[in-house]
Structures are given as structure tokens and as C-alpha cells.
Amino acid sequence: MNLRFTEEQDMMRQMVREFAQNEIAPVVEHMDRTDEFPRQILNKMGQLGLMGIPIPEDWGGSGADFISYIIAIHELSKVSATVGVILSVHTSVGTNPILYFGNEEQKQHYIPKLASGQYLGAFALTEPQAGSDAGSIRTRAVKEGDYYVLDGNKMFITNAKEADIYITFAVTDPDKGKKGITAFIVEKDTPGLVIGKKEKKMGLNGSDTSEVIFEGAKVPVRNRLGEEGMGFTIAMANLDVGRIGIAAQSLGIAEAALELAREYAASRKQFGQPIGQQQGIAFKLADMATQVEAAKLFTYRAAHLHQNGERCGRESSMAKMFASDTAMKVTTEALQIFGGYGYTKEYPLERLFRDAKVTQIYEGTNQILRLVIAKHLLS
Numbered sequence: 001m002n003l004r005f006t007e008e009q010d011m012m013r014q015m016v017r018e019f020a021q022n023e024i025a026p027v028v029e030h031m032d033r034t035d036e037f038p039r040q041i042l043n044k045m046g047q048l049g050l051m052g053i054p055i056p057e058d059w060g061g062s063g064a065d066f067i068s069y070i071i072a073i074h075e076l077s078k079v080s081a082t083v084g085v086i087l088s089v090h091t092s093v094g095t096n097p098i099l100y101f102g103n104e105e106q107k108q109h110y111i112p113k114l115a116s117g118q119y120l121g122a123f124a125l126t127e128p129q130a131g132s133d134a135g136s137i138r139t140r141a142v143k144e145g146d147y148y149v150l151d152g153n154k155m156f157i158t159n160a161k162e163a164d165i166y167i168t169f170a171v172t173d174p175d176k177g178k179k180g181i182t183a184f185i186v187e188k189d190t191p192g193l194v195i196g197k198k199e200k201k202m203g204l205n206g207s208d209t210s211e212v213i214f215e216g217a218k219v220p221v222r223n224r225l226g227e228e229g230m231g232f233t234i235a236m237a238n239l240d241v242g243r244i245g246i247a248a249q250s251l252g253i254a255e256a257a258l259e260l261a262r263e264y265a266a267s268r269k270q271f272g273q274p275i276g277q278q279q280g281i282a283f284k285l286a287d288m289a290t291q292v293e294a295a296k297l298f299t300y301r302a303a304h305l306h307q308n309g310e311r312c313g314r315e316s317s318m319a320k321m322f323a324s325d326t327a328m329k330v331t332t333e334a335l336q337i338f339g340g341y342g343y344t345k346e347y348p349l350e351r352l353f354r355d356a357k358v359t360q361i362y363e364g365t366n367q368i369l370r371l372v373i374a375k376h377l378l379s
């Protein structure tokens with residue numbers, strides 16, 4: 001794997017870094033405090049082509065490579081993990097399923113709108129009793145003439161209130177287990193689609209996490225994604241790729257915390273010298289930097305595989321698991337280095353610490369990802 005980036009990839013990093021500093025940094029504290037969705041920021045990202053980075057130009061995207069997309073999530077998340085996750089969910093699991101599994105008509109109708117940021121995408125898989133065991137979803141889709149009628153509850157859906165379409169998974173044949181699950185593109189104005197309770201979360205404030213409820217929602221047959229029974233495979237295949245985005249988000253959080261801790265350890269003096277000169281703090285910084293570097297290698301390695309059209313389920317699981325564990329460890333240690341100041345809202349560390357936690361949970365808990373990795377090892 002070549003870990004030198006191309007000129008285009010370096011330009012993407014520079015552009016996103018400047019955008020994040022100029023447009024997002026000034027409102028991060030406000031977003032965290034008010035839980036306000038960053039609609040204006042997303043509009044600007046749409047104008048810059050950031051809402052469809054890896055989508056081919058023919059479909060209205062920026063036509064950049066997958067690594068450039070991962071660079072964008074990485075850089076955005078250094079400043080705001082909230083904006084990072086919105087982009088990751090929108091692209092990896094909100095748009096890509098249509099690009100990879102949609103028919104010509106579906107691609108023409110939806111991809112340009114999603115890639116330009118006119119539409120925001122969401123992914124409705126999880127249900128109250130079906131989180132890690134995604135194959136046990138109960139939302140039903142019954143075919144009636146030209147429609148499927150959907151009934152059921154989805155929860156923890158990122159972007160739910162704000163999305164224009166939901167890649168939705170429902171059971172079309174209960175006798176077939178996972179092979180009876182089908183995917184649909186459901187539009188927000190579908191009669192019978194109701195947005196339920198918005199979760200009050202520990203972190204990632206500004207990103208919307210809500211219930212999506214289907215009460216006899218009529219979805220046209222033309223909005224079925226792939227064939228009946230393909231839904232579980234579509235979900236799993238897109239989560240393989242989505243997990244690289246979450247790894248990049250975790251990496252951004254960890255790097256931001258490391259940089260704050262490094263600066264603080266170099267300037268804060270106790271016992272007549274910078275605290276970074278104390279071995280206890282120096283060792284912490286060395287471990288944190290090593291873990292961040294390893295997480296970076298894992299993340300870009302998985303991205304490189306996907307970019308070259310190779311299966312990456314094992315590597316994306318390793319990347320997401322390692323990078324998110326790193327985000328949690330590094331934010332914890334960085335907060336410790338800041339001492340009492342780290343525990344206050346005067347400094348961004350407590351936000352980074354709160355934001356890091358969910359990366360170990362969503363898009364596959366790190367325990368489920370260990371099972372995925374073990375399955376690859378043993379098969």
C-alpha cells in the first residue's frame with residue numbers, strides 16, 4: 001500500500017481543513033450546547049461538492065476517489081465529529097446503496113440530488129429489539145398491487161428528522177429469515193412515515209438521532225432496491241464500507257485530542273517545568289501518538305482496499321474497532337493530562353471524550369466487529 005497521498009488527495013485535505021477551520025470551528029461550541037442541526041454548514045458543503053465526493057461525475061458527484069472521501073471525514077472530524085458522522089452516514093450508507101444496487105431509473109432520480117446535497121440520506125436498519133442482531137428486524141413490507149405497505153419501528157436513525165430519503169430494511173417473507181429481508185428507498189413525504197422521538201444523547205450534539213415509524217406507509221414497488229430477499233446482503237455490504245468512514249471519524253477525534261494534550265503538556269508548568277517533561281505524562285503522549293498512527297494505517301489501508309475494488313470486511317472491521325478504541329483511550333488520557341481544566345466546559349476535551357464513546361457502539365459494536373473478524377479468520 002502506498003501511504004503517500006496524490007496531489008488531488010492533498011488538495012482535498014487542504015480544502016477541507018480550511019473549510020473546517022473557517023466555517024465549522026466558530027460554531028462547534030454552539031452546536032454542542034444547543035444540539036442544533038448544522039444545516040447551513042451542509043449547504044456550504046454541498047456547494048463545495050463535499051456531499052458526493054466519491055460519486056462519479058456522471059451521477060452529479062465530485063468524481064474524486066474513495067481515499068479523498070475518507071480524508072474529508074478525517075479532517076472534518078478533527079473539528080466536528082458531528083459533521084463527520086452526518087457526511088459518513090449520508091454518503092456510505094445513505095447514497096452508496098443506490099449507486100451499488102439501484103437500477104438505472106433509481107440512480108438517475110436520486111443520486112444527483114444526494115450527491116449535490118439537495119437531498120440528505122439516512123439508513124433505517126436498527127429496531128428497538130434488533131440492534132447487533134440486525135437479521136432479526138420485524139418491520140414488515142407487504143406487497144399490495146403497485147406498492148409495498150410498511151409497518152414497524154426503526155430507532156437510533158442518524159439524520160432521521162432531516163433526511164429526504166431512508167434506505168429502509170423490512171421483512172417481505174417472514175419464513176425465509178435473513179433471506180426474507182428487502183431494501184427500499186423511502187421518501188420523507190411518504191404517507192404513513194412518521195418521525196418519532198429524538199434521542200437526547202451524551203455527545204455528537206447537532207447530529208439528529210430519532211425514531212422512524214412506519215404506519216401503513218405505502219412505498220411504490222419501483223422504490224424497491226434490488227430483488228426481494230437481497231436486503232440483508234445490501235445492508236452488510238454497505239456497512240463494510242461505512243465502517244471505514246466511522247474509523248476516519250474516530251481518527252479525527254483522537255488526533256484532535258492528542259494535539260490539544262501535546263500543546264498543553266508543552267506549555268503547562270508544574271514543579272518548575274512543563275508537565276510533558278515528567279515521565280508519567282511523556283509516556284502517555286508517546287502511547288497516544290503511537291495508537292493514533294496505528295489507527296491511521298488501519299483506516300487508510302481499508303480505504304485503499306475498497307478503492308481498488310477488493311473486499312474489505314475484515315480490514316474495515318479492524319479499522320473501525322481499533323480507531324474507535326483509540327479515540328476513547330486518547331480522549332481519556334488527554335483529559336487526564338489537562339487535569340481539572342479538562343473536566344470543565346472551558347476546554348473542548350470533555351466534548352471530544354463524549355463524542356468518542358459512540359464510535360465504539362454504532363455501525364457495529366466493537367464486540368460484533370470482533371465476531372466479524374474472527375469469522376473471517378476461521379472461514
Ligand code: CAA
Binds near residue numbers: 085126133313
Ligand atoms: N457482505 C455481504 N454479505 C454478507 C456480509 C457482508 N459483509 N456479511 C454477511 N453477509 C451474508 C452472509 O454471506 C450470509 O449469506 P449466506 O447465508 O448466503 O451465506 C448472510 O449475509 C447472513 O450472514 P451471517 O450468518 O454472518 O449473519 P448473522 O446474523 O450471523 O449476523 C452480523 C452478522 C455481523 C452480526 C450482523 O448482524 C451485523 O453486522 N450486526 C451489526 C449491525 C450493525 O452494524 N448495525 C449498524 C446500524 S447502522 C448505524 O449504526 C449507522 C449510524 O447511524 C451511524
